[in-house]
Amino acid sequence: MxxxxxxxxxxxxxxxxxxxxxxxxxxxxxxxxxxxxxxxxxxxxxxxxxxxxxxxxxxxxxxxACDQLTEDNRCRVHGTPDKPLLCMKYPTEPDGIEQCGYTFRRATVLDRVGS
Ligand code: SF4
Ligand code: SF4
Structure with a gap:
């Protein structure tokens, strides 16, 4: 996880x-x-x-490319019911995109106790 x-x-x-x-x-x-x-x-x-x-x-x-992406990299449907579920959850695991602002680490026993 x-x-x-x-x-x-x-x-x-x-x-x-x-x-x-x-x-x-x-x-x-x-x-x-x-x-x-x-x-x-x-x-x-x-x-x-x-x-x-x-x-x-x-x-x-x-x-x-998604046709909902604007020239300045904004999502036209962000914050609306039209945003796909996958996009709302993304990313849920490392996806190899160097520029991405998210990082991931493996869950430890302490994380599981705290959740
Ligand atoms: S977040 Fe999803 S819907 Fe929005 S621009 Fe990106 S791919 Fe398209
Ligand atoms: S920072 Fe990550 S989640 Fe955000 S647009 Fe870039 S690749 Fe997608």
Whole structure:
């Protein structure tokens, strides 16, 4: 379990890409090899950015910016019911975005006692 610290400083990075998780074994059965899968995805502008073998997942990144992001990196729907749930909770774990104002540390026994 992760403990989140810090705050959003509106860099807008997390709004530039759609991240998708797919089932690893099904996908690799369809495509044969990782190289074949990467070739297929590359033609569509999709990047294979990681995998979690234990949990049978592959992670894709699709470079499509959200159309609710303003030129100065503000969210047009922030504070309204139109903001997607995922965006309201994000980030809940480290996501590899260097600019992000949030950091994470593993929960300790003391955190669990205090919660
Ligand atoms: S809805 Fe707002 S927070 Fe969510 S991706 Fe779009 S601009 Fe970013
Ligand atoms: S990457 Fe982090 S700091 Fe940047 S907009 Fe997203 S949540 Fe905020």
């Amino acid at each position: 992760w403990i989140r610290e810090g705050e959003c400083h509106s860099c807008g990075e997390c709004c530039q890409t759609v991240n998708v998780t797919v089932v690893r074994d099904v996908t690799l059965r369809q495509h044969g090899t990782v190289e074949e899968l990467e070739r297929y995805l590359k033609y569509r502008g999709i990047q294979l950015v990681g995998e979690d073998v234990d949990n049978n997942c592959l992670f894709y990144a699709i470079p499509i």
